[in-house]
Amino acid sequence: MPTDPNGPSPIDSTAEAIANAPLPTPRTLRLRKSIPRQIVRFFSFNARMLRMVAKGHS
Amino acid sequence: MARVIVMGAGISGHTAALYLKRALGRDHEVIVVSPAANYNWIPSNIWVGVGRMDEKQVRFPLRPVYERLGIEFHQALGVAIRPFGDKLDPTGAIDITYTDPARTREAARLRYDYLINATGPKLNFAATPGLGPDANSLSVCTVDHAQATAKAFAEVIKEMKSGAHKRLVVGVGHGGCTCEGAAFEYTFNVEHELRQAGVRDMAELTYLTNEYELGDFGVGGLAFDQQGFVSNSKLWTESLFRERGVAAIVGAHVRAVDPGIIHYELLDGTTGELPFDFAMLLPPFRGVEMKAYDAEGNDISEQVFAPSGFMNVDADYAPKPYEEWSPEDWPKTYQSVMAKNVFAIGIAFAPPHPISRPRTSSTGTVISPAPPRTGMPSGVMGRTVAESIARRIKEGTGAALGTASMGAACIASAGAGMRNGSAASMTMYPIEPASPNQGGISRQYRERSASPATGRS
Numbered sequence: 015m016p017t018d019p020n021g022p023s024p025i026d027s028t029a030e031a032i033a034n035a036p037l038p039t040p041r042t043l044r045l046r047k048s049i050p051r052q053i054v055r056f057f058s059f060n061a062r063m064l065r066m067v068a069k070g071h072s
Numbered sequence: 073m074a075r076v077i078v079m080g081a082g083i084s085g086h087t088a089a090l091y092l093k094r095a096l097g098r099d100h101e102v103i104v105v106s107p108a109a110n111y112n113w114i115p116s117n118i119w120v121g122v123g124r125m126d127e128k129q130v131r132f133p134l135r136p137v138y139e140r141l142g143i144e145f146h147q148a149l150g151v152a153i154r155p156f157g158d159k160l161d162p163t164g165a166i167d168i169t170y171t172d173p174a175r176t177r178e179a180a181r182l183r184y185d186y187l188i189n190a191t192g193p194k195l196n197f198a199a200t201p202g203l204g205p206d207a208n209s210l211s212v213c214t215v216d217h218a219q220a221t222a223k224a225f226a227e228v229i230k231e232m233k234s235g236a237h238k239r240l241v242v243g244v245g246h247g248g249c250t251c252e253g254a255a256f257e258y259t260f261n262v263e264h265e266l267r268q269a270g271v272r273d274m275a276e277l278t279y280l281t282n283e284y285e286l287g288d289f290g291v292g293g294l295a296f297d298q299q300g301f302v303s304n305s306k307l308w309t310e311s312l313f314r315e316r317g318v319a320a321i322v323g324a325h326v327r328a329v330d331p332g333i334i335h336y337e338l339l340d341g342t343t344g345e346l347p348f349d350f351a352m353l354l355p356p357f358r359g360v361e362m363k364a365y366d367a368e369g370n371d372i373s374e375q376v377f378a379p380s381g382f383m384n385v386d387a388d389y390a391p392k393p394y395e396e397w398s399p400e401d402w403p404k405t406y407q408s409v410m411a412k413n414v415f416a417i418g419i420a421f422a423p424p425h426p427i428s429r430p431r432t433s434s435t436g437t438v439i440s441p442a443p444p445r446t447g448m449p450s451g452v453m454g455r456t457v458a459e460s461i462a463r464r465i466k467e468g469t470g471a472a473l474g475t476a477s478m479g480a481a482c483i484a485s486a487g488a489g490m491r492n493g494s495a496a497s498m499t500m501y502p503i504e505p506a507s508p509n510q511g512g513i514s515r516q517y518r519e520r521s522a523s524p525a526t527g528r529s
Contacts, residue, residue: 032320035307
């Protein structure tokens with residue numbers, strides 16, 4: 015695909031996308047450090063994985 | 073008494089061997105052939121590569137484990153498969169060369185009733201001039217590579233502590249690589265360790281990938297429900313890159329690596345150079361070097377293996393355009409096309425095609441991820457094929473073969489530490505999209521989810 019001489023380079027496009035990406039809120043940052051919340055998510059994620067492993071066999 | 077040989081003792085092969093022995097007990101023989109004396113939990117090599125774990129924590133000797141279980145272990149390299157035996161005996165056989173120090177270079181031919189090829193990848197550093205730890209870049213693919221990388225990483229941190237600014241590059245070293253998830257994981261572990269060392273502001277960190285966009289991970293990206301809206305892995309990944317101050321070059325094929333300089337080409341045909349002080353670039357994969365012969369000794373490698381060196385199995389290998397790719401193209405039983413008592417699992421089987429949309433640059437260079445080969449489906453395949461073989465041994469060759477479908481759960485560490493570390497978890501089921509042509513995100517999002525980085529060790 016030819017580069018548009020008037021457009022950003024692919025590297026600039028990626029840099030722009032990163033620069034405009036959303037950042038986590040202060041609440042999200044606090045929840046990352048919340049051990050009770052992370053314990054719940056840990057078990058929830060592991061349950062999902064076990065369900066996937068079971069579904070993978072027949 | 074039947075004899076089953078498992079070639080390879082990685083995630084897939086070791087799993088297969090254990091399930092075989094459990095199912096067959098002492099009535100039948102299970103043999104493992106592996107050139108390495110140790111089992112290596114490869115996903116943890118990432119942490120060896122930043123100096124957080126040492127080699128004793130990520131590998132253990134195989135022989136004592138197999139001896140306890142009654143599995144015969146040969147520390148040897150497989151060099152050929154003879155699915156139809158030889159002139160003396162039509163029983164299938166493999167040719168091996170011992171790497172066991174007590175029998176180095178000794179050759180042998182082992183007969184089997186069933187064979188599982190779980191030989192994993194050949195790390196094809198040779199595909200890119202200058203790539204690899206024997207040349208100009210680092211790797212975390214093996215424990216030895218990762219230890220050398222950790223040493224180089226410690227050295228560059230030391231230099232930054234003395235006031236030097238450094239450029240670090242992490243990514244994939246060829247347009248056809250897979251394992252972008254591992255490169256992503258190593259990138260953010262490096263970033264985390266730089267912060268822990270207090271030198272983050274002295275480092276410029278760049279992720280160099282063949283993915284068309286961030287969040288592709290070799291599967292065309294993921295869609296997931298985020299607070300009632302369909303979000304996508306591109307946005308999620310870009311957010312992490314912004315949060316952690318990591319730059320990215322996407323759609324790149326590394327053409328060569330000179331000391332301190334990466335030469336790359338992008339999808340639009342432009343080329344560039346990326347200077348570095350520290351570069352960890354994963355290699356592309358091939359199948360291991362192994363030949364196949366018929367009973368007369370004629371070379372039948374081209375029928376048994378794909379050009380990539382991986383073994384052809386019950387997949388649909390007919391060339392077709394991206395828009396016609398289907399989950400039905402993928403194997404179910406992992407049985408070889410040439411012999412019903414031979415199976416290939418884990419990384420050793422030949423995929424029918426990639427999962428991400430294939431792309432070439434304007435100069436014709438393929439820059440597009442090969443399909444990911446991750447641990448969960450490898451383990452599932454190992455168990456499924458082991459149980460299939462055990463069933464055939466006990467019930468006869470007409471017994472049904474089990475099928476394994478490819479789901480994946482990937483847990484990417486983004487920095488070690490109970491309170492200040494983080495990780496991301498992603499599950500996809502199935503990995504292959506129901507319909508490839510649904511724009512940038514080709515997944516029904518219910519069973520595919522990515523959890524944003526969380527604080528956990």
